[in-house]
Amino acid sequence: MFAQLAGWACAIVLARAGWLPPGIWALAGTQALCATVAAAAMRSARWWLFIHAAFAPLLIIAGRADIAPAWYLAAFALLLVVYWTSFRTQVPLYLSNHATIGALAALLPVGRSVRVLDLGSGTGSLLRGLARLRPDSHFDGVEAAPAPWLLSRLLARAAGRISVRRGDFFAESWASYDVVYAFLSPVPMARVWSKAAQELAPGALVVSNSFPIPGRKPDEVVAVGDRRATRLYVYRVTDGRASK
Structure with a gap:
């Protein structure tokens, strides 16, 4: 959360200072870069860096796809019943072969x-x-x-x-x-x-x-x-x- 907020703060400051070209993709790309750098500075796991880099661009893509909100709720509910409190325990679902x-x-x-x-x-x-x-x-x-x-x-x-x-x-x-x-x-x-x-x-x-x-x-x-x-x-x- 802190890395994402830091990425948005950085992107907004640069945009208001006139250092970014106009358009939503310049803002999102800058946010993604800044959030990834912030996460790396906090020594987040490597796989989190990819999530931070893709988060803002995927938000824009999802917003423009005009997907009904119920689908997002259904996806959240599915992830919830599968992973439950993984965010707290930091134990994902692993299957033994x-x-x-x-x-x-x-x-x-x-x-x-x-x-x-x-x-x-x-x-x-x-x-x-x-x-x-x-x-x-x-x-x-x-x-x-x-x-x-x-x-x-x-x-x-x-x-x-x-x-x-x-x-x-x-x-x-x-x-x-x-x-x-x-x-x-x-x-x-x-x-x-x-x-x-x-x-x-x-x-x-x-x-x-x-x-x-x-x-x-x-x-x-x-x-x-x-x-x-x-x-x-x-x-x-x-x-x-x-x-x-």
């Missing part, structure tokens, strides 16, 4: 039933894949966004031994789980480890897809071998509630 499911299944303890918790389980694709590979075990997921949660609930009916709840996974107890899987973002990983270390039993695993826990050396790093070069960072809880 088949290669990752196989690699995670290979990490599960053998010879006994295990309980696995998927933090932010999305559409439940990981849970269903693990349930097929390990029908002796139980798999739980916690998802906040309504649309992915509802879809995962519907698809899990035929899979068996899967439970999907809607809510905040940090508000849940993790004490009964042998493995906690996370495909989140760098932002919550320190908090994930803090909760895991407090609640999980000794020997339990925390497996993070792509995002290592800051300040901790993983016990194992698994290269999945898929096209996106996925890595699973594996951490073993040593003494449960005392390990941080």
